[in-house]
Amino acid sequence: MPSSRFRAVDEAFRKMPIDVGTPSSHTSDYYGCDVFNRKAMREYLSEDTRRRIYESSEQGVTLDSKTAEDVAAGMKKWAMDKGATHYTHWFQPLTGGTAEKHVSFIEPFGKGEAIEEFTGKLLCQQESDASSFPNGGLRNTFEARGYTAWDPSSPAFIIGDTLCIPTIFISYNGEALDYKAPLLRSEIAVGKAAEDLLAYFGIKDDRVVSYLGWEQEYFLVDSALFSLRPDLIMVDRTLIGHNAARNQQLEDHYLGSIPARVLAFMKDLEIQCFKLGIPIKARHNEVAPNQFEIAPVYEAANLANDHNLLLMAMMKKVSERHGFKVLFHEKPFAGVNGSGKHCNWSIGTVSGIGLFTPGKTDNENLMFLMFVANVLKAVYDNNALLKASVLTATNAHRLGANEAPPAIISAFLGDQLMQAFDDLLNSNDMVKLKGKTKYSLNIPQIPEILLDNTDRNRTSPFAFTGNRFEFRAVGSSANCSNAVSTLNTIVADQLRAFKEAVDARIKDGTPVMQAILDETRETYRASKNICFDGNGYSEEWKKEAKKRGLDCETSPPKSYEALTTKQTVELYRRTGVMTADELEARKETFCDIYSKKVEIEARILADLTENHILPIATQYESRLLENVSKMKEVFPAQEFKKLSCTEIDMIRHIAEDLTEVRKLAEDMELACDKANRSKTESSKANAYHDKILPYIEKIRALIDDLEMIVDDEMWPLPKYRELLFIR
Ligand code: ADP
Ligand code: MG
Numbered sequence: 001m002p003s004s005r006f007r008a009v010d011e012a013f014r015k016m017p018i019d020v021g022t023p024s025s026h027t028s029d030y031y032g033c034d035v036f037n038r039k040a041m042r043e044y045l046s047e048d049t050r051r052r053i054y055e056s057s058e059q060g061v062t063l064d065s066k067t068a069e070d071v072a073a074g075m076k077k078w079a080m081d082k083g084a085t086h087y088t089h090w091f092q093p094l095t096g097g098t099a100e101k102h103v104s105f106i107e108p109f110g111k112g113e114a115i116e117e118f119t120g121k122l123l124c125q126q127e128s129d130a131s132s133f134p135n136g137g138l139r140n141t142f143e144a145r146g147y148t149a150w151d152p153s154s155p156a157f158i159i160g161d162t163l164c165i166p167t168i169f170i171s172y173n174g175e176a177l178d179y180k181a182p183l184l185r186s187e188i189a190v191g192k193a194a195e196d197l198l199a200y201f202g203i204k205d206d207r208v209v210s211y212l213g214w215e216q217e218y219f220l221v222d223s224a225l226f227s228l229r230p231d232l233i234m235v236d237r238t239l240i241g242h243n244a245a246r247n248q249q250l251e252d253h254y255l256g257s258i259p260a261r262v263l264a265f266m267k268d269l270e271i272q273c274f275k276l277g278i279p280i281k282a283r284h285n286e287v288a289p290n291q292f293e294i295a296p297v298y299e300a301a302n303l304a305n306d307h308n309l310l311l312m313a314m315m316k317k318v319s320e321r322h323g324f325k326v327l328f329h330e331k332p333f334a335g336v337n338g339s340g341k342h343c344n345w346s347i348g349t350v351s352g353i354g355l356f357t358p359g360k361t362d363n364e365n366l367m368f369l370m371f372v373a374n375v376l377k378a379v380y381d382n383n384a385l386l387k388a389s390v391l392t393a394t395n396a397h398r399l400g401a402n403e404a405p406p407a408i409i410s411a412f413l414g415d416q417l418m419q420a421f422d423d424l425l426n427s428n429d430m431v432k433l434k435g436k437t438k439y440s441l442n443i444p445q446i447p448e449i450l451l452d453n454t455d456r457n458r459t460s461p462f463a464f465t466g467n468r469f470e471f472r473a474v475g476s477s478a479n480c481s482n483a484v485s486t487l488n489t490i491v492a493d494q495l496r497a498f499k500e501a502v503d504a505r506i507k508d509g510t511p512v513m514q515a516i517l518d519e520t521r522e523t524y525r526a527s528k529n530i531c532f533d534g535n536g537y538s539e540e541w542k543k544e545a546k547k548r549g550l551d552c553e554t555s556p557p558k559s560y561e562a563l564t565t566k567q568t569v570e571l572y573r574r575t576g577v578m579t580a581d582e583l584e585a586r587k588e589t590f591c592d593i594y595s596k597k598v599e600i601e602a603r604i605l606a607d608l609t610e611n612h613i614l615p616i617a618t619q620y621e622s623r624l625l626e627n628v629s630k631m632k633e634v635f636p637a638q639e640f641k642k643l644s645c646t647e648i649d650m651i652r653h654i655a656e657d658l659t660e661v662r663k664l665a666e667d668m669e670l671a672c673d674k675a676n677r678s679k680t681e682s683s684k685a686n687a688y689h690d691k692i693l694p695y696i697e698k699i700r701a702l703i704d705d706l707e708m709i710v711d712d713e714m715w716p717l718p719k720y721r722e723l724l725f726i727r
Contacts, residue, residue, distance in 0.1 A: 012222035017264040032277035036156040044074035057153040069120035076118035079163040087163040089148035092179045093133040136585030179481035186488035189575040193495035206349040213298025217339035219327040225718040226325040236329035242704040243335040244721035265322040278307040288336035289724040328477040331397035338398035339476035346468035357467040373523040378494035380530035383409040384551035384562040389486040391556045393597035395475030405461030407554045408545045410532035412460035459536030557685035563587040591685035598688040668695035
């Protein structure tokens with residue numbers, strides 16, 4: 001009888017692309033049809049209510065309860081007209097992903113009758129049990145309540161029969177228990193700090209926000225094959241599996257033609273995204289086999305991030321009906337590229353001035369250099385913290401592997417910008433003020449900066465790419481908020497410090513633009529060490545980075561220490577983004593999640609070893625033993641010795657592997673028990689990193705060795721060549 005592995009492979013091969021057809025209308029006709037956007041608001045809200053809600057979402061004006069009541073009424077009518085029967089507050093707990101509790105609009109009254117109800121209060125706030133989500137000790141047992149609160153800056157939308165309302169998630173005392181609340185607070189901080197500096201350049205009354213354009217990478221695996229891999233089902237990555245003879249060495253997958261079944265999935269997905277107003281722009285094959293990317297046009301960071309989370313949820317759903325499972329893990333397969341989620345980040349005004357966009361005039365270029373220098377300084381001073389914002393149990397397998405950015409944060413500027421800054425450094429008295437307005441500067445060494453967009457260093461974790469920074473260290477499974485709010489916060493604090501320094505120079509009599517120029521020069525000088533345009537994969541860089549004082553830690557639990565240093569706590573206090581307690585809670589939570597993830601991996605691996613691999617390898621060993629004993633009966637002793645020696649070696653090899661695997665699995669279990677007795681979350685996570693991970697790697701190596709020996713027909717799990725090449 002063929003093994004279950006063969007049946008699954010056969011089933012996978014027989015799958016045909018599902019023709020999703022083409023919607024009967026143009027994309028622009030149905031784009032955003034499931035979103036309570038301006039078009040829907042025009043139909044369902046009064047002019048006055050609309051004005052107030054625009055003010056709230058665009059200028060951060062707090063909504064009054066009367067407006068909330070009106071919005072709720074209109075939103076309910078719109079949702080019901082579209083067939084919705086339920087609503088939910090949609091939020092982003094620290095578990096990753098999103099959470100929702102569906103509540104029916106139905107409210108019984110009288111004797112057996114009911115009406116649909118949805119009030120301003122229900123729109124604005126909902127109670128939720130904080131104790132069932134990671135909270136890092138932020139709730140006392142007697143006060144387990146948490147609240148979700150409406151975020152009017154991200155529009156409500158409908159999925160299936162449910163109206164979804166984007167919300168923040170906070171504890172009874174108002175502490176953040178999610179990713180959205182700190183992001184919104186960081187927006188306020190960076191907006192205010194940047195607006196203060198723009199005032200020097202005569203730019204006023206233009207709100208500053210941060211922008212995000214993510215690039216989501218992912219793998220697709222046939223669902224029949226997936227269902228035979230307990231590791232993929234449980235932890236989203238293969239814990240064992242020998243390299244396929246062919247993987248990505250031919251470099252033929254990147255931007256290759258998209259396989260028919262995958263294209264059908266992508267098309268279907270895009271239709272769903274467009275209905276939800278997610279502005280998907282690009283789709284392509286990535287470097288590894290069965291790896292792909294999807295990217296939208298950038299949006300205000302808060303909205304872009306909601307869209308990313310919505311997309312990830314949608315991808316899981318849509319892939320099912322095409323017979324695929326989508327993997328967001330950063331390193332689902334050893335030996336081929338992992339997946340990231342490059343976060344293209346910038347700050348700019350709502351009227352369209354990009355603060356990292358070079359200008360045409362001297363003033364514009366000075367402004368540009370000023371903002372870039374401040375970003376460099378912020379990243380330099382807080383490189384350990386920034387790394388902590390992206391390092392997770394899963395992303396740690398990708399960072400530092402030879403395809404992804406290293407686990408050392410550095411910045412890449414490109415030749416032209418580097419040159420402009422270097423010229424600035426050597427220009428103490430070359431700066432002349434001239435012209436009609438005293439703000440006009442002649443800075444001969446700063447040419448009109450036309451930055452070379454193609455000048456890319458793919459090994460840099462934080463690269464300037466023309467009008468934005470591309471933060472490439474972010475993991476594919478991450479909520480980008482953590483990275484973006486950290487960037488916003490550190491930059492906000494740096495901009496504030498910069499302004500103080502400039503004001504001091506002005507007070508001493510330096511003209512405004514000269515003061516800015518001088519301070520920009522000093523800011524760049526002080527942060528030059530973060531700039532690196534060489535090969536980030538090289539060993540020399542690791543040494544050099546250490547010399548430059550950059551954080552080289554690769555262990556996530558150790559890296560999380562950066563969240564609670566005095567420097568971080570002060571920075572977050574000054575910017576008002578998080579309190580010391582909130583930071584402490586986040587560290588606890590991240591450590592806790594880290595330990596749990598590694599523990600689950602250890603348990604799955606032990607299960608795979610004991611129940612899947614050892615029985616099969618033993619069976620194969622017995623078959624060989626049987627063969628050898630039969631040979632012994634047939635051949636004369638001398639000849640038997642000659643003919644059986646390789647087979648006996650193989651039996652020995654298997655027996656040794658089996659003994660060692662068994663021993664390692666037992667020891668790993670004991671080590672887990674010991675780790676679980678640790679006193680603090682942090683020491684537990686460190687134990688999982690330092691003690692358990694090495695077992696996982698050693699056991700894997702032995703099993704992968706066995707995979708190459710044991711009869712292919714008997715091997716119980718789909719192999720890499722099947723997982724990666726069947727689509
Ligand atoms: P690549 O793969 O070449 O890096 P992509 O086109 O896949 O580039 O993605 C680039 C992303 O950067 C897109 O989401 C794009 O909208 C976004 N982007 C472009 N300009 C900005 C900007 N000023 N701020 C933030 N994101 C931006
Ligand atoms: Mg791309």
